[in-house]
Amino acid sequence: MRAFRRPKTDDSTYDLNLAPMLDIIVSIIPMLLLSVVFVEITVVETPVPQAVERAVAAQEEKNEVQITLSVSKTSGFRLVVNEKGQAKETNIALKGTELDIEALKKEIIQTKLRYPNIFRVELNPDESVPLAEIVAVMDGIRTKSKNDPTITFTDVTTGKPMETDLVFPDVVFGNVAGG
Amino acid sequence: MGRKGMGKYIDKRTPATFKIQITSMVDMFVILLVFLLKSYSTSPTQINPDKNLALPVSTSSKPPVDALKLVVSKAGIFVEDKKIIDLNQGAVNVSDVDASDTNFIRALYTELDQQAQKSKSIAKVNETLEFDGKVIMQADRDLPYEILRKVMYTSMMAGYSDVKIAVMSTR
Structure with missing residues (x-):
């Protein structure tokens, strides 16, 4: 009797050759490592008003609302809203020895709700205020937080009401050229 | 066996x-x-702050634009990596400012004016370029407004009135 022999078949499993893939990855990684950004740098817009432009703008906006925010390390914030020659002043005292940015945010939202079509604030920091605190103030008045009330302004081109998260995104250093 | x-x-x-x-x-x-x-950056402009320069932190997400780079550290003021004046612990030496106008830094104005003239002369022959007076200021977070005001005032006098402050994004 002849012995039963099973036919020879190839194994259905096989090894995938990953070496070319590894070559590609090893080539890409050094290139990416060279161009990788671990710290993202952005910019904060702070246009400086030219003296002449400022004078012209002041003339043009004679009857408009002007909002000025003074920052001091000794007395805190002083928010002045000048509407048609009448000034309304609000003072926010220091919280201990630090600037009370939370109180400023609340006050600035109330001001924005009163004047929703105004987006510019003139910032006048004292000479002793460090840049980090100036940027923190600018961040505080630029956008509203989730819990703040909705801000609706009138679109200049369409005349329709629009919602925005921006409070006062246009911050100008008012005291650069004297003052 | x-x-x-x-x-x-x-x-x-x-x-x-x-x-x-x-x-x-x-x-x-x-x-x-x-x-x-x-974390690959696709921004055309890259800012690499100096290791001795601590930029302020901000929630701003505006990408940097291609502009003149002005660095104000505690050690000195630099324009495009060229040292212009030394600062004494973040304060300008009296000899570097104008006697009649204490906000005016003479050496900085000279350098910025040269840069502005160069940009304007390039813009004359190349219509695609335009001198827009933009400057990116990388300033140390601890520097007082006093020095920044002097720098901004001088750059404004030289024609660079659109100052953008470089910050570290928290987003």
Whole structure:
């Protein structure tokens, strides 16, 4: 009797050759490592008003609302809203020895709700205020937080009401050229 | 085991070459690749702050634009990596400012004016370029407004009135 022999078949499993893939990855990684950004740098817009432009703008906006925010390390914030020659002043005292940015945010939202079509604030920091605190103030008045009330302004081109998260995104250093 | 048996054993042995298991290594590289691709910058302008310069932190997400680079550190003021004046612990020396106008830094104005003239002369022959007076100011977070005001005032006098402050994004 002849012995039963099973036919020879190839194994259905096989090894995938990953070496070319590894070559590609090893080539890409050094290139990416060279161009990788671990710290993202952005910019904060702070246009400086030219003296002449400022004078012209002041003339043009004679009857408009002007909002000025003074920052001091000794007395805190002083928010002045000048509407048609009448000034309304609000003072926010220091919280201990630090600037009370939370109180400023609340006050600035109330001001924005009163004047929703105004987006510019003139910032006048004292000479002793460090840049980090100036940027923190600018961040505080630029956008509203989730819990703040909705801000609706009138679109200049369409005349329709629009919602925005921006409070006062246009911050100008008012005291650069004297003052 | 006789001589014949030893010969058979040597023939049956596995060959001397072997395969390295690279599957786990490829896995690791793919994870690394995804991480690097996520943090890959596509911005045309790159700002590499000096290690001695601590930029302020901000929630701003505006990408930097191509503009003149002005660095104000505690040690000095630099324009496009060229040192213009030394600062004494963040304060301008009296000899560097104008006697009649204490906000005016003479050496900084001269350099910025040169840069502005150069940009304007390029813009004259190249219509695609325009002098827009933009400057990116990388300033140390601890510097007082006093020095920044002097720098901004001088740059404004030189025609650079659109100052952008470089910050570290928290987003």
